[in-house]
Amino acid sequence: MNDNLREQLLLLPAYFQGHLVLTLISLSLGIAISIPLGIWAAQSPSVKRPLLVVVSIIQTFPSIAILALVVALLGGQIGLVPAITALVLYCMLPIVRNTVTGLETVSADVMEAARGIGMSSGQILRRVKIPLALPVIIAGIRTAAVWTVGLATLSTLVGATSFGNYIFTGLQTRNLVSVTVGSLAAAIMAVAVDGIIGGIQWLTENRNVNPPSEKYKRVKFAVIVGILAGFSISAYSLLPKPAADFIVGGKTFTEQYIIAGLLTAELEDVGFRVDQRLGLGTEVVYEATANGSIDIYLEYSGTIWANRMNEEGNPGREAVRLAAADFVAEVDGMVSIGALGFQNLYALAMRKDRAQELGIATIEDLIPIADTLVAGGDLEFFGRPEWITLRDTYNIDFAQKLTFDPSLMYTAVDERQVDLISGYTSDGRIAAYDLQLIEDNRNAILPYDGMLLASAKAARNPLFMDTVRALVNRVSDDAMREANKLVDVDGRTISDAVDYLRSVIRQ
Amino acid sequence: MIELQHIQKSFDHGKSYAVKDTSFTVERGELLGLIGESGSGKTTTLKMINRLEEPSHGSILVNGSNVLERNPEELRRNIGYVFQGIGLFPHYTIAENVAAVPNLLGWDSERIHRRCREILDLVGLPFDEYGDRSSTQLSGGQQQRVGVARALAAEPEVMLMDEPFGALDPITRAQLQEEFKRLQRELKLTVIMVTHDMTEALLMADRIAVMKEGEVLQIGTPRELLNSPEHDYVRDIVEMPKRRADRLETLMREP
Ligand SMILES: Nc1ncnc2c1ncn2[C@@H]1O[C@H](COP(=O)(O)OP(=O)(O)OP(=O)(O)O)[C@@H](O)[C@H]1O
Ligand SMILES: [Mg+2]
Numbered sequence: 001m002n003d004n005l006r007e008q009l010l011l012l013p014a015y016f017q018g019h020l021v022l023t024l025i026s027l028s029l030g031i032a033i034s035i036p037l038g039i040w041a042a043q044s045p046s047v048k049r050p051l052l053v054v055v056s057i058i059q060t061f062p063s064i065a066i067l068a069l070v071v072a073l074l075g076g077q078i079g080l081v082p083a084i085t086a087l088v089l090y091c092m093l094p095i096v097r098n099t100v101t102g103l104e105t106v107s108a109d110v111m112e113a114a115r116g117i118g119m120s121s122g123q124i125l126r127r128v129k130i131p132l133a134l135p136v137i138i139a140g141i142r143t144a145a146v147w148t149v150g151l152a153t154l155s156t157l158v159g160a161t162s163f164g165n166y167i168f169t170g171l172q173t174r175n176l177v178s179v180t181v182g183s184l185a186a187a188i189m190a191v192a193v194d195g196i197i198g199g200i201q202w203l204t205e206n207r208n209v210n211p212p213s214e215k216y217k218r219v220k221f222a223v224i225v226g227i228l229a230g231f232s233i234s235a236y237s238l239l240p241k242p243a244a245d246f247i248v249g250g251k252t253f254t255e256q257y258i259i260a261g262l263l264t265a266e267l268e269d270v271g272f273r274v275d276q277r278l279g280l281g282t283e284v285v286y287e288a289t290a291n292g293s294i295d296i297y298l299e300y301s302g303t304i305w306a307n308r309m310n311e312e313g314n315p316g317r318e319a320v321r322l323a324a325a326d327f328v329a330e331v332d333g334m335v336s337i338g339a340l341g342f343q344n345l346y347a348l349a350m351r352k353d354r355a356q357e358l359g360i361a362t363i364e365d366l367i368p369i370a371d372t373l374v375a376g377g378d379l380e381f382f383g384r385p386e387w388i389t390l391r392d393t394y395n396i397d398f399a400q401k402l403t404f405d406p407s408l409m410y411t412a413v414d415e416r417q418v419d420l421i422s423g424y425t426s427d428g429r430i431a432a433y434d435l436q437l438i439e440d441n442r443n444a445i446l447p448y449d450g451m452l453l454a455s456a457k458a459a460r461n462p463l464f465m466d467t468v469r470a471l472v473n474r475v476s477d478d479a480m481r482e483a484n485k486l487v488d489v490d491g492r493t494i495s496d497a498v499d500y501l502r503s504v505i506r507q
Numbered sequence: 508m509i510e511l512q513h514i515q516k517s518f519d520h521g522k523s524y525a526v527k528d529t530s531f532t533v534e535r536g537e538l539l540g541l542i543g544e545s546g547s548g549k550t551t552t553l554k555m556i557n558r559l560e561e562p563s564h565g566s567i568l569v570n571g572s573n574v575l576e577r578n579p580e581e582l583r584r585n586i587g588y589v590f591q592g593i594g595l596f597p598h599y600t601i602a603e604n605v606a607a608v609p610n611l612l613g614w615d616s617e618r619i620h621r622r623c624r625e626i627l628d629l630v631g632l633p634f635d636e637y638g639d640r641s642s643t644q645l646s647g648g649q650q651q652r653v654g655v656a657r658a659l660a661a662e663p664e665v666m667l668m669d670e671p672f673g674a675l676d677p678i679t680r681a682q683l684q685e686e687f688k689r690l691q692r693e694l695k696l697t698v699i700m701v702t703h704d705m706t707e708a709l710l711m712a713d714r715i716a717v718m719k720e721g722e723v724l725q726i727g728t729p730r731e732l733l734n735s736p737e738h739d740y741v742r743d744i745v746e747m748p749k750r751r752a753d754r755l756e757t758l759m760r761e762p
Contacts, residue, residue: 107594108592109590109592109593109594110594110595110596110597111594112559112590112592112594113590113592113593113594113595113596114594114596115559115583116554116557116559116583116588116590116594117583117584117588117607117608117611117657118579118580118581118582118583118584118585118608118611119580119611120580123611128596128598131598132597132598207598208597208598208599208600208641208643
């Protein structure tokens with residue numbers, strides 16, 4: 001078995017538990033909320049229409065948007081709570097709708113008999129309508145369950161562990177084994193959950209056949225075993241585990257995974273228990289560190305300067321870093337540990353031969369021909385202040401501006417689908433694809449010093465501070481680019497890159 | 508005893524009446540047959556007695572008390588009702604269907620069990636063979652018999668039966684008619700039985716009420732209706748069994 005696969009499989013128990021717990025809690029809450037709502041709606045037409053409209057509208061929101069909204073509404077909180085909230089909102093539609101349908105389709109003759117023999121409306125509901133609607137309600141739960149298993153992968157984006165960790169890490173670090181393991185695991189769980197609930201549905205539909213058939217007994221046995229297994233695994237994972245001392249955060253690209261791995265390894269070496277919340281959006285990880293859900297992560301001075309402080313000028317590398325450090329401390333109560341030494345600067349990059357062909361060395365050289373060129377940017381670049389400043393400083397714009405997933409962006413420029421891209425200076429792929437960085441001779445682009453931000457709580461621990469401070473100024477541009485290249489280009493794992501960085505630091 | 512006093516029922520705020528100014532009394536221990544064409548208001552009349560429908564005007568007394576002043580659930584539990592649509596509970600076994608009303612009345616399980624056994628035997632579906640079956644595994648006629656058993660289970664004094672034997676084959680039907688008539692006499696049950704079958708009405712009913720377009724045209728003993736029908740419709744419908752018997756006789760005599 002290759003190392004990569006083994007490394008992925010080691011993560012399986014934790015991700016499996018995370019995913020299962022997310023699914024079970026969300027689904028249980030979803031059922032607990034949706035069935036009473038459905039019953040209420042089936043009783044009163046004035047509730048039914050608005051309720052069905054609301055749950056349908058929730059369903060039409062893109063799931064990522066729901067997650068982002070929930071995180072925002074919860075004041076930047078990350079982890080299980082926003083993930084579960086979003087999943088619950090999402091799984092309501094099929095359960096509410098099927099509950100209403102199931103209750104409404106109970107035959108009129110049966111309803112009349114129930115009233116006519118003297119059942120009260122509560123008894124009619126409990127003894128007749130709900131039992132008869134049960135197969136339909138369960139079918140709704142089944143649909144909801146399969147959706148929930150699938151959507152739970154997105155919980156990774158708000159810092160809840162799931163099979164999504166495999167998928168998002170894999171996508172960002174071009175680790176197909178990781179993506180495959182994650183997708184397969186989620187698919188298998190979906191099939192298993194579907195099977196168990198399908199079994200329950202079949203049992204409720206056939207519960208009146210007397211005497212129970214052999215098949216009925218077998219299905220019942222299988223369903224019970226499946227449910228017991230699911231619940232005991234999740235109960236086991238809910239057992240109080242020694243809580244992590246610190247939580248390392250990270251954004252959605254390779255460098256972030258590597259530095260998070262480095263921080264984790266260094267902290268574990270001195271005896272701390274460390275958990276990771278990786279693959280988070282910039283806003284999410286920043287807010288989470290400010291409110292103490294995350295203890296440390298790698299941020300960039302320019303990101304704070306431009307996005308947080310809304311500053312527009314460029315007073316130089318040192319000044320930006322100091323201002324950013326002051327800002328995070330004063331405004332958001334975090335502690336800046338210091339810069340690691342490398343910069344992850346936005347820089348325009350071109351194929352060397354294309355640059356030669358067009359005679360381009362600096363951005364100024366681009367001015368006359370920019371409106372004939374196609375540019376590629378990562379998902380945020382063209383919306384960022386950096387691009388606006390660059391555009392205004394040089395007064396250029398491109399014929400077309402396409403956005404890409406960072407990994408695909410490099411392939412695009414290499415295959416000449418775009419003329420130039422917004423790369424990053426620390427990116428190993430600059431070297432690997434033999435790209436030329438176009439010099440920003442007017443200093444329009446902000447400096448992006450990689451700096452560690454820690455939560456106020458973590459910063460009170462001296463051993464923690466000593467450990468992470470020891471990394472300050474120890475990771476050069478070259479070292480970071482090489483570490484990134486190991487993963488992005490050579491297809492090595494994150495832990496290989498972490499090992500590499502640690503060996504460089506130890507030298 | 509069931510007393511209807513000037514009962515009217517409109518489903519459309521007075522534009523039309525499903526039951527028009529109807530009054531009659533069924534004495535304790537009496538079986539009243541209610542006969543009439545489709546849509547004449549028979550089911551509506553029955554439903555008003557146990558408050559499945561509320562009359563638009565008039566009042567109804569059951570054993571002396573005004574039904575509108577009684578708790579509807581308590582009232583219904585004490586009146587056996589055989590529904591035109593049968594309406595067995597498909598998620599219950601046959602025994603559970605029969606036990607439904609005794610359960611609502613809070614009988615102890617021993618008594619319920621004994622009663623189920625007794626009543627299922629009476630309708631020809633022996634408990635040991637049928638008790639545990641699902642009601643969806645029965646033929647239409649068998650389901651109807653369970654419907655009758657369910658209505659009888661809680662030993663009501665008053666029974667409302669809406670075409671209770673309609674789906675039965677002639678032999679079972681005759682047996683059940685006799686069985687029920689015997690029971691009704693023995694227990695002095697007060698019964699209103701809707702039927703489309705004049706023969707059944709003539710054989711079982713102490714008195715017969717003929718309904719047409721929401722009105723009771725005539726009410727009287729079978730003999731009274733046969734001897735002095737007050738309407739053509741009443742004569743037609745009452746003489747139907749006799750006319751058919753005559754036709755049969757002619758058929759038999761033909762070479
Ligand atoms: N819930 C209702 N809403 C509106 N109209 C009704 C309702 N129930 C009955 N009716 C009308 O009242 C009239 C009498 O209906 P009812 O069911 O009492 O007839 P019936 O004598 O029992 O007929 P059948 O022999 O076909 O069962 C019919 O015209 C019917 O359409
Ligand atoms: Mg009727």
